[in-house]
Amino acid sequence: MSPTEWAAVGLTLRLALVSTVILMLLGTPLAWWLSRRRGLHIAFIEALVALPLVLPPTVLGFYLLIALAPDALPGQVWQQLTGDQLAFSFSALVIGSVIYSLPFVVQPLQQAFRAVPASSLAAAATLGATPADQFRSVVLPLCRRSLLVAAALGFAHTVGEFGVVLMIGGNIPGETQVLSIALYDHVEAMDYGSAHRLALGLVLFSLTLLVLLYRDRGWRLGR
Amino acid sequence: MVPGTNTHPVTSELIYNGWMRPRSSDLTWTTLVRIVTAAALLCVTIDGVGAQQPLRIAVAANFRDAAGHIAERFQREQGIPITISSASTGVLASQLQRGAPFDVLLAADRQRPNALAEAGHALVEPTCYALGRLVLLGANSADWRAELADSERSLAMANPRSAPYGQAALAVLERADVADAGKRRVVMGANVQQAFQFWHSGAADLALVARSLSPEAGVLIPADWHEPIEQYALISAASTRPQQAKAFLDYLTKPAQALLQARGYEACP
Incomplete structure (x- = not known):
């Protein structure tokens, strides 16, 4: 593998890791909140979270491209705060990935949280556990497997992202050229040997991750 | 499972504190943290491979191969590392306009570099580097x-x-x-x-x-x-290494011309 390809591997892992951490920090409370409430406004927020599942990535890519540009407000605010430009940077990719992978994290968590019996929470409450205590000591341990599934799906989906990154990343080796883009670049340059290598690597990686995930008793996570 | 029916205070407390304690075979939170840390370290290590900040060149698709060869030679002779991003001229120009951090744009026309220059995105007047056929x-x-x-x-x-x-x-x-x-x-x-x-x-x-x-x-x-395909180069006004960008452009418009003509380009009018 060439240095550019290694850079793409490192960049992809870094992007997936950073995005997954942010996704879990954002997605867990959001999923908990969504799972405990009902109503039209909840349905609206759920639909908003699920939008990336059905919309073409070009829609999100297009809006992000406009929003992150140096002449747009979000882009300007970012520049004021950090001194760096947001468009076509690693941070832009993280923002895109977090939005794009959000349903993959929120939906499994929401299902798991809904399945937590209210009686367990009530029991914990009678033992003096505050809501935060209940969440930490009852909900999280019960949903450990789902948390792992959510994190793994968020990670895998970020590794597999293409359309949004292509639109807001700009295909810059070592900076925004993640594996899927590097593969596209190889295909365009008709370097099919390198394309095969990257494609096969991605297939094997994703397959391994999903097998580990679906193997029911394997890791003995939760129940 | 959760013995939610147990109401004896002492046993309940034992269970309350006990069920969350992972069994030895479980993947614990500590292990998860270790995995994440190891992955983070791995990322940093892999990332260290390309330490020196390269000159970023955006290349119109037709010129990609030629630019790769020229960049290789330039890199060898002047010790300046280069990365190449390739797409259509239109895509690259709109990316540059939206703040893509390219130092040099090698376009396949005259109009787009000139329009970018008029909008204040060029460091110097765009120059022709090749005539395409x-x-x-x-x-x-x-x-x-x-x-x-x-x-x-x-x-x-x-x-x-x-x-x-x-x-x-x-x-x-x-x-x-x-x-x-x-x-x-x-x-x-x-x-x-x-x-x-x-x-x-x-x-x-x-x-x-x-x-x-x-x-x-x-x-x-x-x-x-058809209209002559005059390919113009532009140095971005936002370039962080304008000296190196100029050196590359000099190389492209002088010593590299013979190589371009062997690859099917003609000299600029």
């Missing part, structure tokens, strides 16, 4: 006009909206006086390289692409069939 691939050189005019034969070209070579191809098609032109299956690549790939894979019978993609094969289209 169009070839027809897949046709017999004797009666290529007839083949080009035959709407039964599918044709690959770059999208004229974003690619200058696509625009030139469109002009050629208009001039070729294709009978029943609406019937023809035209496949459009996002850039000229992709159009070439479509033809190369057999998906299209003919292709109107840059000569640089296939200097040995194809029929050279007469230069007066």
Whole structure:
């Protein structure tokens, strides 16, 4: 593998890791909140979270491209705060990935949280556990497997992202050229040997991750 | 499982504190933290491979191969590392306009670099670095006009909206006086390289692409069939290493010219 390809591997892992951490920090409370409430406004927020599942990535890519540009407000605010430009940077990719992978994290968590019996929470409450205590000591341990599934799906989906990154990343080796883009670049340059290598690597990686995930008793996570 | 029915205070407390304690075979939170830390360290290590900040060059698709060779030589002779991003001229120009951190743009036309310069995105006046020529691939050189005019034969070209070579191809098609032109299956690549790939894979019978993609094969289209494809280079006003960018442009417009002409380009007018 060439240095550019290694850079793409490192960049992809870094992007997936950073995005997954942010996704879990954002997605867990959001999923908990969504799972405990009902109503039209909840349905609206759920639909908003699920939008990336059905919309073409070009829609999100297009809006992000406009929003992150140096002449747009979000882009300007970012520049004021950090001194760096947001468009076509690693941070832009993280923002895109977090939005794009959000349903993959929120939906499994929401299902798991809904399945937590209210009686367990009530029991914990009678033992003096505050809501935060209940969440930490009852909900999280019960949903450990789902948390792992959510994190793994968020990670895998970020590794597999293409359309949004292509639109807001700009295909810059070592900076925004993640594996899927590097593969596209190889295909365009008709370097099919390198394309095969990257494609096969991605297939094997994703397959391994999903097998580990679906193997029911394997890791003995939760129940 | 959760013995939620147990109400004896002492046992309940034991269970309350006990069930969350992981069994030894479980993947614990500590293990998860370890995995994440290890992955983070791995990322940092892999990342360290390309330590020196390179000169970033955005290259129109037709020039990608040539730019790769020139960059390699330039890198060897002057010790300045280069990364190349390739797309159609239109895509690259709009990315640069939206703040993409390119130091140099090697476009395939004159209009877009000049428009960028007028909008304040250029450090110096854009300069011509090559003159491109169009070839027809897949046709017999004797009666290529007839083949080009035959709407039964599918044709690959770059999208004229974003690619200058696509625009030139469109002009050629208009001039070729294709009978029943609406019937023809035209496949459009996002850039000229992709159009070439479509033809190369057999998906299209003919292709109107840059000569640089296939200097040995194809029929050279007469230069007066389309507007001259003057390829202009621009140094971005936002470049963080303008000296190196200028050095590269000097290299491109002087010592590298012989190499360009061997690859199917002509000298600028």
